[in-house]
Structures are given as C-alpha cells and as structure tokens.
Amino acid sequence: MTFRKSILLLISLSMLAALVACSSSSTPPPVRITVTLSSVATSLTVNSQTPITATTNDTAGVTWTVTCTTSPCGTLNPTSTLTGAATTYTAPASPTTGVVITATSVTNHAISASTPTITIVAITVTLSSVSTPLNVNSQTPITATTNDTAGVTWTVTCTTSPCGTLNPTSTLTGAATTYTAPAFPTTGVVITATSVTNHAISASTPTITIAAATLADGTYVFSVTGWDYSDESAYHVGGSFTISGGLITQGEQDFVDFNEQLGDEINGTVNGTGLSTVTTTADGNLQITLVTCLVADCTQTDTLVGVSGTETFNGSVYPLNSAKAAITEYDASATGSGELDTQDSTAFVVGTAPGPASYAFVIGGLDGYDAGNGGYAFNMGGVINVDGAAGTGTISGTGSVFDANDGFSGLTYQDEDFASTSIVSAPDAFGRVTFTLDTSVFSEMILAGYIVNSKKIQLVETVDTYEASLGGIAYTQTAPAGGFTSTTASGNSYVVGLNGYDTIFVLQVAGLLTLNADTTISGFINYNDFNLPPQAAPSAITGGNWAEDVGTGRVTLSNVTDGHAGPFTLQLYLDGNNHAPTIMLVDSAAVGGPGFQQSGGGSFAATSFTGPYAMGATGWDFNEDGEFDAVGPVVATGSAGTFAGFSDVNWLSIFSTPPATITVPDENVSGSFTAAANGAFTGTITGLDVTNCPAFIGGVGCTADTFIYYLVDPTGDNIAIETDSNQITLGYFVQQ
Secondary structure, eight states: HHHHHHHHHHHHHHHHHHHHHHHHTTTOOOOOEEEEOOOOOSSTTOOOOOEEEESSSTTTTTEEOOOOOOOOOEEESSSSOOOOEEEEEEEOSSSHHHEEEEEEEESOOOEEEEEOOOEEEEEOOOEEHHHHHHEOOEEEEEEESSTTTTEEEEEESSSSSSOOOOEEEEOOTEEEEEEOOSOEEEEEEEEEEEEOOOOOEEEEEEOEEOOOOOOSSSSEEEEEEETTTTTTEEEEEEEEEETTTEEEEEEEEEEOOSSSSEEEEEOSSSOOOOOEEEEEEEOOEEEEEEESSSTOOOBOOOOOOOOOOBEEEEEEEETOOOEEEEEEESSSEEEEEEEEEEGGGGGGGGTTOOOOEEEEEEEEEESSGGGGGGEEEEEEEEEEEEESSSTTTTSSSSSEEEEEEEEGGGGGEEEEOOOOEEEEEOOOOOOOOEEEEEESSSSEEEEEEEEEEETTTEEEOSSSSSSSEEEEEEEOOOOOOTOTTTTTTTEEEEEEEEEEEEESSSSEEEEEEEOTTTTTEEEEEESSSSSSOOOOOBBBBEEHHHHOOOOTTTTEEEEEEOSSSSOOOEEEEEOOOSBEEEEEOOOOOEEEEEEEEHHHHHHTOGGGOOOOEEEEEEEEEEEEEEEEEEEEEEETTTTTTTEEEEEEEEEEESSSSSOOEOOOOOEEEEEEEEEOOOOOEEEEEEEOOOOOHHHHOOOSSSEEEEEEEEOOTOOOOOEEEEOOSSSSEEEEEEHH
C-alpha cells in the first residue's frame, strides 16, 4: 500500500469513528419508570370510601391491588388509572388489619408504590351529655363525635308526641345540633345520632323527661296591666314575692283601679285560709297563686283583690332565659298581661335611696278627673333625673322632663318639669321604692316602683291625690359616650307597641320608626280601634320630622302621617340600652308602651323568626265586649314561614247578660308569616279570636286573623298587631 493510500485509509477510519461517536452521543439512556401515591390515612372506618391517586411517568398508567391480613380487604374502582386519575378504595364491612394498597406500572411490573399499612376500624358514635329533665320549649345543643367522615343524622322519639325538633338534622363530627323541646310536657324522649355510612351504628341519649318550667328559689318582680271585672275599668298590679323550697313565703304588691289603691301583703305560709303557691299547669305553663292578707297570719284576706283575696297568674317562661316569663292574670276577677322577672338583690341597698341616676319611663291608664264615668285616658312619659347626693333620692327638676296626654280631654303637655319637691324613697326588703312626682299641672302622683335589676323598675300608681289608675315601666339610662346629643338617634330604627284609648274606645298602635339623618321619618305604622279601615300591609309613613333633646335622650317625632291617620306626635325616651318607651300625643287618643331599638334591619329573612318563643297577647273582641289576654309557648319554623303552639286564654265578657268570665286552657295557636328584609313581616294568627273560635263560642273552625309582625332583633323577637276588623290584638313573641 502506498503512503498516499495509507493516509486516505486513516482519514476514512477517523471519519467513521467520529460518525459513530456522534451517533452514540445523541441517543438518550432508557427512562426509569416511577410511581408515587397520594397520602392515605392509616386508620379508616368500615365501608368508608377513600380516593387515592398515583402519579407516574408510565404513559400506560398503573394497575391497582389491595392486600390485607384477614380478608376481605376491600375493593378498588377502577382497577387501572392513568397518571393523576383517582381510584376509590372502599373499605370492607368488617374491621381488619394490614391493609396495603399498591399501584403497579403497566409497562414494568417491577415498578410499584404502596401505602403504609392501614387498619380498618369500626365506626363509632358518641354523644355529649344531656341533662334531664328539660323545660318545655327549651333549646339544648347536642354534639356527636364520630369517625365517620360523612357524619351523622339525627332523630328524636318519645312516649307521646310531639317529641320536639332537631336542627340541623345532619352534622359532621363535633358540630352541634339544637334540640327544641315540645311545648307540652312529655316523657321517654330519646335523641339518636346515626352514622351516615353505616345505619347500624348509632348512639342515643338516656331517656329524657320534658317537664313544665319551674321557678328557682329567689325573689321575683311581677307587673300586670288589664281590665278589672268588678270595677269594669283598667287596673294595674305590681309587686314582688320570694320563693323558698318551692313555696311562696312572703311578698308585697300594689294594686290600683278607680276604686282601690292598695298596698297588700302576700303571705305564703301554710294556714287555714290558703297558701300562695307556684306550680305548673297540665300543659306546662307556670301557675302562680297569690293570697293577699290583711293580717300577718293571713286569717283575713283582702277581698278587694282577686277572687276573695286570691289572684291567679299563668305564665310562659322565656325559652332562652328561665329568669323571665310572660304572664297573664287567669281568674274570674280580672284579666291582664305583663311580665315576671327574677330580682337582682344586688341592684339596691335596703334603706338607701337610689341615685344619682336617671330613668326613661312611661306610665299610662285612666286618670282620676272623671272617675265616676270611667275617667279619661292618660299617658305620661319622660326622664326622671335623681340628681341629689347618693342616698338622698332628691329630684331637683334639673335634667328631668315629661310629656303627658290627658286623653281626648284636649289637654296635652310637652317638655314639662318636675318640681324640686319630687323625691324617690329608699327601697324596702322587696326592692319597693316610691317616686313622689310633683308638677305644676297635675296633682301629686306617687308611683310604687319594684326594682328588677340595675336597669329596670316596674311602676304602679299607689295611694296619692291624683287618684288615677296608672302603671308602667322605668329604665335606668346609660348615656352613650359623649352623652345624649342631638344626633344620638340618627339613623336608628325603633319598634314600638302601644296600648291605650281613643274616642272610639280601645286603640292599639305598632310600627317601625326610622329616624333619618336629614331629620325626616320613614318606616311603617299600623293602628286598630274597630273604626279605622283594615290595613293588610305595613302602612308606610309619609311625613314627619324628628328632633332630639341634648342631654336627656328625649326624642320628639312631629307631624307624623301615613295616609290613614295623623298628623300626630310621638315621644321616645332613650335609655342607652336599646329601650325607647314611647307615648303618642294627639287630642283624640292616649296610648303608650314599650319601644326597642331595632338591630338587624335590612337583613331579616324568614329564618330570623325561628325556634321557640313565649307568646303573650292582649286585646278586645269586635263587639267591644271585654278584654282578653293569652300566654303560652309557640315554636316557629322560619324556613316554612309558620309557627304553632298553644295559649291559656282569659276573656272577661263584661257586657254580656249576665257578665261572664271565659277561661280557656290549651287553646291551639298557629300562624304564618312572609318575610321582609326590613323586619316588617306580614301574616296571620289562628286561635286568638275569642268570638270566632270554637273554644269560645262552640262553632267549628277558628278565624285566621291578619297580623303584621315588626321584628326587633335577629333572634326574631317581635311585636305583632292585628290589622283586620275582627278584633284588636297586640302580640309579643320573645325568646329572652
């Protein structure tokens, strides 16, 4: 071979080697298949389902298998998936151990990933403890703890229905349902939480008894306003009594109508003439019997009060506050509505006059000007400023103010002062004080006040020279930061419910009053007096302006109109704690009553009116035949827009021949309502119409009367007014 050929051969071989080397460097090495699993709990319940995901670079995906110590091991579906797609593992129906779930590469069976060892355990459900007995209409939270990830469903059974309700009816572990007891006592109630996944697994409470509400030992303040049968006129009674060992042991009260202004002792000791007691009725309402005595041993009762000296009151305890109840007088002597409160004895010092303090108050009834002919309607409201040194009870007149309407006598007073001779006394052992109010326009008024707590005093007129029949309430003012200004009420809405009289006879008013920043008034107001045309819907306020006094919390709403009545004036008295007692000033009427600052306005829904309520009602039938009052528990189902329950009704048919007292226990009550975001709900109530209901007249079927419900707060507390021509009724629905 020549040198030249050798060189060419060497070059060719070098080029071939380079090409081979180049070709080898451009071929990637084989890809290693990987499989990873999503995390899975190491303890799962029987029959539970758990998604598991495999992530792999095997484009063919993976196949799934499961093994365990003792079969069955459970199932997987599907048994093959692509990367990122889940299979579902269904645990077996019985516990087992050593469960391992494996995902294997389809392309290379040697490549796989497995879960840690999983134990399949039985489903368990345990309940929080529930006490027994529970009060009728009470609400109790109950919690189920379970390892069932789907949670539990709730059911309730009992010996005699209704058994109560549960809301919600399904929960996850640790979340509470609320049990609402029925309105009537019952026995054998059992609440059960059942696993959603395995209906054979459940937990139940011990047997629960639903008992009538009772009053714990302590002192209670009561106040009732209504119609006295013997005098055929308005009456007011207020007082306090002490319960010890379940018996009423002592107490005192003040009673006033046109013929009597009395301060009576209540004696509850066992003796030959009677016993003051607190018991429960068969339907679960409270029943309070007070024997009024003229001598300490009660051998002489005061026959001017009650039935031969014995007053009977029925009551419904507030579902969320067992320290309070709505009550009605429930005997042949009188009928009336009011409230019972637990007294806070730390709110006063016996022998030391309250103050310095100011009180927003309202009183009303009939005056003493023409008592022989029934008197004129009368209302007074204002602020009493006890401004003397602590313990003196001095009311100098500074910072005090009152307004008054002497019915349709044409005498209306605004922005009046109390004289410096006014004073409040020191309380006795029952928290009873007397406000002696001197003015330049009325004879001296003396109001007995029974202190409930540091924020509230019940008022009833006692022996004085004015000789009227008056009752009411006072709230201790707590001024907001910076005190009451000219704009404290600006932007607020107030719900009011007013009772009284006009030239027709009985007048009731309810409404929602919004005080706009530009001093205009909006909202709604409705009336009923047997004469005004029925108002099926909330009647919109069409005019009026408001102004607030600096320092006193007194708010004047002037020239209020709504297209049905007016113009008239309303006076509100703020206490700084969301109360605003109210009176109306107009020549042809005098009405007054409670007012509340509304909370939750603009966001109310049907579900706002949900759960148990104590219902109270007061009114007159369409024949003006006599006052009726009712009290009892109801339960509202907001999602359905309905409520149902019962009431004990007392009706004095004073103009029948002969006059009759009609007392009806356990009258079924039901209602419906349609929500509005502003809290002015519309609807009906069936079972309160005393002249159109079979329990009262022996007919068939009760009339569904038209009502408007004005909601006070997000818990659904409300004031309801009847707006048809069947009768006059104000209703109160309260939870706490």
